[in-house]
Amino acid sequence: MRTMMQTAAIIVAAGRGVRAGGDIPKQFQLLIGKPVLAHTLEKFASHPGVGQIILVLSPQDDAVFSATMGDWADKLTIVAGGETRVSSVQAGLAAANEGTDAVLIHDGARPLVQHNLIDRVLAELETHPGAAPAMPVTDALWRGDGGKVSAIQSRTGLFRAQTPQGFHLDAIREANATAPQDAKDDVEIAIGAGLDVAIVEGDETNIKITHPGDFLRAARILQESVMDIRTGNGFDVHRFGDGDAVTLCGVTIPYPRGLQGHSDADVGMHAVTDAIYGALAMGDIGQHFPPSDPQWKGAASHIFLTHAAELAKENGFTLTHADVTLICEQPKIGPHAQAMRVEMARIMGIDIDRVSVKATTSERLGFTGREEGIAASATATLVKA
Numbered sequence: 001m002r003t004m005m006q007t008a009a010i011i012v013a014a015g016r017g018v019r020a021g022g023d024i025p026k027q028f029q030l031l032i033g034k035p036v037l038a039h040t041l042e043k044f045a046s047h048p049g050v051g052q053i054i055l056v057l058s059p060q061d062d063a064v065f066s067a068t069m070g071d072w073a074d075k076l077t078i079v080a081g082g083e084t085r086v087s088s089v090q091a092g093l094a095a096a097n098e099g100t101d102a103v104l105i106h107d108g109a110r111p112l113v114q115h116n117l118i119d120r121v122l123a124e125l126e127t128h129p130g131a132a133p134a135m136p137v138t139d140a141l142w143r144g145d146g147g148k149v150s151a152i153q154s155r156t157g158l159f160r161a162q163t164p165q166g167f168h169l170d171a172i173r174e175a176n177a178t179a180p181q182d183a184k185d186d187v188e189i190a191i192g193a194g195l196d197v198a199i200v201e202g203d204e205t206n207i208k209i210t211h212p213g214d215f216l217r218a219a220r221i222l223q224e225s226v227m228d229i230r231t232g233n234g235f236d237v238h239r240f241g242d243g244d245a246v247t248l249c250g251v252t253i254p255y256p257r258g259l260q261g262h263s264d265a266d267v268g269m270h271a272v273t274d275a276i277y278g279a280l281a282m283g284d285i286g287q288h289f290p291p292s293d294p295q296w297k298g299a300a301s302h303i304f305l306t307h308a309a310e311l312a313k314e315n316g317f318t319l320t321h322a323d324v325t326l327i328c329e330q331p332k333i334g335p336h337a338q339a340m341r342v343e344m345a346r347i348m349g350i351d352i353d354r355v356s357v358k359a360t361t362s363e364r365l366g367f368t369g370r371e372e373g374i375a376a377s378a379t380a381t382l383v384k385a
Ligand SMILES: Nc1ccn([C@@H]2O[C@H](COP(=O)(O)OP(=O)(O)OP(=O)(O)O)[C@@H](O)[C@H]2O)c(=O)n1
Pocket: 012, 013, 014, 015, 016, 017, 018, 019, 020, 027, 056, 081, 082, 083, 084, 085, 086, 088, 089, 106, 107, 108, 109, 110, 208, 209, 210
């Protein structure tokens, strides 16, 4: 593990973004609600292997930076870039803190970079002065002339270059100092200076925003990757008392005793309700329907479950699954399980094949084994796409 290297990230964002178009340079344009550059910076700021973050900006963009991302300023070392990418990188290299061993040079216009890609580059820097991600070319390659295919180009050994490109600081500083200004990237500069650069596996989603259509592509990729999937669990117990029926998961079953509780004591429905609140991280039944409040005395539990399901919907989640296990010796649940699924699915507004009701005994052990009460355990899964 590379615990000894002090690594800085240099994010180059001084370009004009001519090909992408728009009123402001592409790095400041919004990508699902925040500037492209903010997405990029977040990835490096949250990576444990990255210390200093050097942001290279064009002096022409001081106002747009302050207006769109001013709150980032005190987390960064901001330096002025140049006319070419090479000169912008040079400015970044000059700003690395004393003691920095390695740098990751990354396009501000690649907002979808993932931590595991950064990890792969850092790992190779343990044994190489340079390391950079790339994707092997998989399409056939042609040469064209006048709108016609003029020759076939072998793709063997060809790669599409990505960033971040990582280097030992001293080595890339020396190489960059004499680099041609038209170099496409830092690997070109490094190998020009005779440095050994390892190729690490790139990521198909690590695209560079270059043309207008790339904003939509990037937004789609981000929306897929930010899918929020949550699982919550719930557990409840009610003791037996006088009565002639129990209500479990919305189904009333005749039985020589009843379940005691402030509400209708539907232990199964309470467990599912609490599982939904748990997935939302929004408290529990007691918090939403305090037992101290007389209006809930004897309340039907579908009120609670409906509230939890509505709350999930209001917060943008789809309830995709609920699973409850009733723990009791008696009554036997099997004959009623299907009716319970139907009723719970109806209340939650989801298909019955997304609702599971199971039962188990506790082998005559404990309070459920002694038939003093019934327990229920549940999970619920919520998805926000
Ligand atoms: N003088 C420059 C030129 C480019 N870059 C940065 O280098 C990255 C990759 O460059 P590219 O996609 O070519 O960006 P632009 O130069 O902005 O694009 P265009 O050529 O369409 O104007 C971008 O994050 C860009 O901001 C830079 O810091 N300084």
